[in-house]
Amino acid sequence: xxxxxxxxxxxxxxxxxxxxxxxxxxxxxxxxxxxxxxxxxxxxxxxxxxxxxxxxxxxxxxxxxxxxxxxxxx
Amino acid sequence: xxxxxxxxxxxxxxxxxxxxxxxxxxxxxxxxxxxxxxxxxxxxxxxxxxxxxxxxxxxxxxxxxxxxxxxxxxxxxxxxxxxxxxxxxxxxxxxxxxxxxxxxxxxxxxxxxxxxxxxxxxxxxxxxxxxxxxxxxxxxxxxxxxxxxxxxxxxxxxxxxxxxxxxxxxxxxxxxxxxxxxxxxxxxxxxxxxxxxxxxxxxxxxxxxxxxxxxxxxxxxxxxxxxxxxxxxxxxxxxxxxxxxxxxxxxxxxxxxxxxxxxxxxxxxxxxxxxxxxxxxxxxxxxxxxxxxxxxxxxxxxxxxxxxxxxxxxxxxxxxxxxxxxxxxxxxxxxxxxxxxxxxxxxxxxxxxxxxxxxxxxxxxxxxxxxxxxxxxxxxxxxxxxxxxxxxxxxxxxxxxxxxxxxxxxxxxxxxxxxxxxxxxxxxxxxxxxxxxxxxxxxxxxxxxxxxxxxxxxxxxxxxxxxxxxxxxxxxxxxxxxxxxxxxxxxxxxxxxxxxxxxxxxxxxxxxxxxxxxxxxxxxxxxxxxxxxxxxxxxxxxxxxxxxxxxxxxxxxxxxxxxxxxxxxxxxxxxxxx
Numbered sequence: 001x002x003x004x005x006x007x008x009x010x011x012x013x014x015x016x017x018x019x020x021x022x023x024x025x026x027x028x029x030x031x032x033x034x035x036x037x038x039x040x041x042x043x044x045x046x047x048x049x050x051x052x053x054x055x056x057x058x059x060x061x062x063x064x065x066x067x068x069x070x071x072x073x074x
Numbered sequence: 075x076x077x078x079x080x081x082x083x084x085x086x087x088x089x090x091x092x093x094x095x096x097x098x099x100x101x102x103x104x105x106x107x108x109x110x111x112x113x114x115x116x117x118x119x120x121x122x123x124x125x126x127x128x129x130x131x132x133x134x135x136x137x138x139x140x141x142x143x144x145x146x147x148x149x150x151x152x153x154x155x156x157x158x159x160x161x162x163x164x165x166x167x168x169x170x171x172x173x174x175x176x177x178x179x180x181x182x183x184x185x186x187x188x189x190x191x192x193x194x195x196x197x198x199x200x201x202x203x204x205x206x207x208x209x210x211x212x213x214x215x216x217x218x219x220x221x222x223x224x225x226x227x228x229x230x231x232x233x234x235x236x237x238x239x240x241x242x243x244x245x246x247x248x249x250x251x252x253x254x255x256x257x258x259x260x261x262x263x264x265x266x267x268x269x270x271x272x273x274x275x276x277x278x279x280x281x282x283x284x285x286x287x288x289x290x291x292x293x294x295x296x297x298x299x300x301x302x303x304x305x306x307x308x309x310x311x312x313x314x315x316x317x318x319x320x321x322x323x324x325x326x327x328x329x330x331x332x333x334x335x336x337x338x339x340x341x342x343x344x345x346x347x348x349x350x351x352x353x354x355x356x357x358x359x360x361x362x363x364x365x366x367x368x369x370x371x372x373x374x375x376x377x378x379x380x381x382x383x384x385x386x387x388x389x390x391x392x393x394x395x396x397x398x399x400x401x402x403x404x405x406x407x408x409x410x411x412x413x414x415x416x417x418x419x420x421x422x423x424x425x426x427x428x429x430x431x432x433x434x435x436x437x438x439x440x441x442x443x444x445x446x447x448x449x450x451x452x453x454x455x456x457x458x459x460x461x462x463x464x465x466x467x468x469x470x471x472x473x474x475x476x477x478x479x480x481x482x483x484x485x486x487x488x489x490x491x492x493x494x495x496x497x498x499x500x501x502x503x504x505x506x507x508x509x510x511x512x513x514x515x516x517x518x519x520x521x522x523x524x525x526x527x528x529x530x531x532x533x534x535x536x537x538x539x540x541x542x543x544x545x546x547x548x549x550x551x552x553x554x555x556x557x558x559x560x561x562x563x564x565x566x567x568x569x570x571x572x573x574x575x576x577x578x579x580x581x582x583x584x585x586x587x588x589x590x591x592x593x594x595x596x597x598x599x600x601x602x603x604x605x606x607x608x609x610x611x612x613x614x615x616x617x618x619x620x621x622x623x624x625x626x627x628x629x630x631x632x633x634x635x636x637x638x639x640x641x642x643x644x645x646x647x648x649x650x651x652x
Contacts, residue, residue, distance in 0.1 A: 010275075024137060031132030032499055033165040035245070044275040048396040049406070049496050051274050056194065056502075057162050058270075060393045062405065062495025 001073060005042065005050050005066040013041045014071035021068045029069070032059050040071065075123040077116060077229060078147050080173070081157030082166050083130025084501050086186040088112070089216035089510070090157060091127040094226075098517045102383035103504050104410070105130060111143055119226045126151070134172035138430045148173065153180045153232050155225075160185040160213065161194055161502070163256055167248045170207070175239040180232035181209045184225060188213040190502075195259035203255040208236040217507050266503055273390045274500070283394050286387065290378050297374035298453065306366035315348055318358060338538050342587075351457070352587045360534040363454070363583050364527050369519075371453035375417050376518045377511075384506035384514075388413065389498060396496050402482025403437045403489065404429075405496040411438055415446040418522070419611040422446065426618050433491040437482065439615055440627045443607040444634055445478035447471075447578070450526065454582035455599045462592055469646075470599050477604060477638050481630070525610065526577070533573050533580035540569055560640040561597050562647070564588060574602050575609055593646045597639055605635035 008014055016038045019026050029035065033054040043051040043058060050066040052059055061069070079087045083105030092099050095114030116125040131144035148154060156173055158166040170183060183203075191198060204211040210228040214221035239247065272278040322343055325336035341355030350362035382388060388410060396406030407428060415422025422442050429435045447455070459466045486493060540546040549572065550557075550565035557563050557571075566588055574581030585598045606628065607615060616624045 027133065027135060028137050028497060031137065031168070032497070033162075033168075037245075043271065044279075047276055047394075049393055049498075051393065051500070055162060055164055056196075057165060058274075058500040058502075060389070060396075060406070060496055060498045060500055062396070062497060065495050065497060 002070050003073070005052065005061065005069040005071055006045065006063060008042045008071055008073060010042055010044060012073055013039060014073045015039055016069060017072050018070040019068065020070070021065075025065070025068070029065075033057060034059065034061075034069070039074075076126065076150065076152045077123045077155060078126045078128060078151035078153070079155050079157055080128045080144055080148060080169070081130065081184075081186075082132055082159060082162075082169060083499065085130070085157050085159040085166065086216045087127055087130065087157050090184065090186065090214065091125065093216055093219055093222055094118075095125050098513070099127070100514060100517060101510070102380075102388075102514075103386040103501050104383065104388045105499055105501070111147060116226075119223065121226055121230055123153075123229075132169060134169070134176050139427060148177060148179075151179060153182070153229060155182045155184055155229065157184045157186050159187050160198055161187050161190050161196060163196075163198065164248055164252045167251065168244065171239045171244045171248060174207075174235045174237050175241065175244075178234045181235055182225070182228045182232045183207060183209055183211045184221075185211060185213040186216060188221065189215040189218070190504075195261040197257040197259065199255045199257075203251070206237075206251050206254065209233070217510055270503060273387070274393060279390070279394055283391060286382070290382065294371065294374045294378050295456075297377065298371040298456075301370035301373065302366060306370055310350060310362060310366055318348060319346075321357070337542070338535070341538075351583060354534060354537060354584075354587060356531055356534050356538075359583065360531045361527075363534075363579055364450075364523075364530045367457050367583075368450045368453045368526070368579050369522070371456070372417070372449050372522050373515070373519060375449045376515050379413065379417060380511050380514050380518075381506050384504065384511055386501045386503045389500045392496065392498060393500070400493045401486065402441065402479070403486030403491075403493045404434055404482075405494050407496060407498055408434075408438050411442055412446060415442045416449065416452070417518070418448045418450070419443065419446065419607055420525075420614055423607075423611050423614040423618060429494075431491070431494055432623075433489055434494055436619060436623055436627065437485045437489065439619055440485065440630055441478055441482050443611060443615065443627065444481060444604050444631050445474045447474060447603045448608075450577070450579035451582055451603060454579045458582060458586050459595055459599060462595075466592065466596055469596055470603075473600050473638070473642055474603055477634060481634055485630075526579075529577050529610070530580055533576040536576065537569060537573055537580070537584060540572065556636070560636060560643070561601060562643040563594050563598055563601075564590070567594075567598055570598065570602060571605065575606060575612075578602060578608050591652050593643070593651045596646060596651070597643045600642055601635050601639040604631065604638060606631055 002017060016034060016036050019029060038054055041053045043053055049060040049062050079091055081087050088099050088101035094116050097114040099112055112127040114125050116123045126147055128144040128147045129140035131141040134145055136142040136145055154173060156170050200211050200213055212221055212225045212228050214225055273282045322340050325332040339355050339357045341353035341358050343353060348358060350358050353359050392406035392409045395409050399406050399408045410428060411422045411425045414425055419442060426435050426438055429438060455470055456467055546569050550568045553568045554565045557565060557567055570581040570584040573584060581602050582599055585595055
């Protein structure tokens with residue numbers, strides 16, 4: 001089921017299926033290892049940015065940005 | 075010959091740079107601690123070259139200023155040393171591929187953080203990686219110096235990669251390389267993993283943040299106070315005072331010339347005793363303020379800050395404070411200039427380069443100059459107001475905090491544009507290494523001593539000249555309405571405002587000999603923090619913001635000082651604090 005990174009629950013692994021927004025936004029995410037096809041695990045989102053784990057790296061993503069990243073739970 | 079160190083942010087380039095050149099550079103465990111390029115001389119083991127440390131970059135397609143700088147440097151380099159974090163091989167190899175695709179230059183790949191791979195369960199086949207990339211690959215641990223010798227000999231024999239990289243299948247290629255060279259071993263969760271999660275996930279995260287901030291303050295205060303009362307004061311009283319007394323007697327017997335020198339060098343001594351914070355001579359207050367009142371706090375602040383930096387706590391704090399900063403038109407990473415600014419506004423202002431948007435920079439710069447007192451100033455406020463009780467020190471800091479919140483909210487509301495969002499890599503926690511921590515502390519202390527003491531002495535000299543030449547009376551007369559009516563301070567307080575442009579600590583120190591009331595001391599300390607940055611910060615801010623924006627920012631600072639100082643005076647009077 002496709003959902004945004006905000007809707008994904010903590011500790012759930014997922015795969016990125018779409019990133020909407022400008023090329024600059026996608027490029028910034030890609031440079032941090034988040035691109036269509038990446039496997040991620042959501043770490044936290046309670047108050048403020050969403051934190052995800054990509055490989056061994058943790059990344060904090062602002063909520064507005066996180067809403068534009070669509071994932072499939074696995 | 076020109077050798078360039080390039081790599082992702084926070085992979086340890088700066089540590090490696092100082093290993094290779096012997097130069098002293100500040101390295102910390104968060105992305106962006108090097109915001110401009112550093113260069114030095116690499117001259118050891120039969121190599122002699124210019125070594126340049128580029129700011130961290132994720133790609134060769136620029137997404138911000140620091141990356142633009144890095145790209146230009148790659149184009150200018152003769153040999154490129156690509157520093158790759160071996161605990162995050164896949165992500166880091168992206169830049170390696172960009173470099174190979176963009177320039178046909180001799181390249182060496184350094185696998186940094188090599189010591190961390192084993193306890194993270196990561197195994198990398200170095201010789202296979204070397205084969206696949208077609209360049210020399212050297213594992214290095216920058217903090218211990220392991221692998222440096224091998225790195226230098228690899229640089230000497232470096233050649234360009236034979237690999238063909240096409241942009242479209244970059245990730246495919248990286249994927250296949252990583253699969254061939256890296257093995258991940260399963261390992262059990264460690265205490266570090268637990269701490270990593272707890273310090274990001276509410277509600278634990280807030281508890282941890284509050285505790286760490288609280289303890290940081292306690293430790294800074296404890297060490298600072300301890301050094302003053304057990305080391306600095308005894309040293310001054312037992313060894314320095316007798317010297318000064320002899321000198322004083324000598325000048326007093328020297329007629330009018332002697333009395334002039336007495337005034338400038340030693341200042342006012344009454345009844346054969348020296349109160350170093352009242353005398354205001356170059357050799358008394360001029361040395362006592364920086365060495366015995368400020369330095370102990372600068373030392374303890376940077377000890378604690380260095381520990382938190384190297385541990386990697388600041389990015390966590392950035393996540394937790396993101397929402398608050400968002401209301402001020404910033405994002406959580408503004409915690410970096412804020413915390414650095416609490417030490418000294420100059421490095422705080424320099425780190426504004428972390429921000430890309432003009433609006434963001436303007437707001438962060440204005441808030442830094444208005445509401446973030448540097449440690450020198452804080453130490454003096456504690457020294458002068460603390461004798462009446464800690465609650466009065468708290469009033470000053472609470473006022474500054476309110477000014478910070480209100481002003482930030484207003485700027486965010488009235489400046490065109492939106493608050494940017496955070497996008498930040500959170501580095502793993504790392505155990506601070508003592509010798510690295512102490513080296514960094516020493517660099518900062520050294521910088522403080524070299525930068526601060528001349529300015530403090532100049533400040534004290536100017537205080538004396540202002541009073542000696544009676545210029546102060548003229549300036550006081552002009553500003554009297556503002557100072558007396560709005561802030562409720564005596565006319566003479568204008569001297570502190572003049573000197574505050576040079577050094578805020580001297581300016582706060584000047585309030586004491588004026589014989590102010592408690593209320594006047596609180597208002598005076600707050601106004602001195604807010605009204606304008608010191609000259610060193612001012613120069614950096616002009617460079618970072620441009621003259622026009624700095625002018626706007628300065629108008630905001632002065633208006634804030636007038637309004638907030640007036641309001642504080644009004645509230646304190648209403649509360650019955652005289």
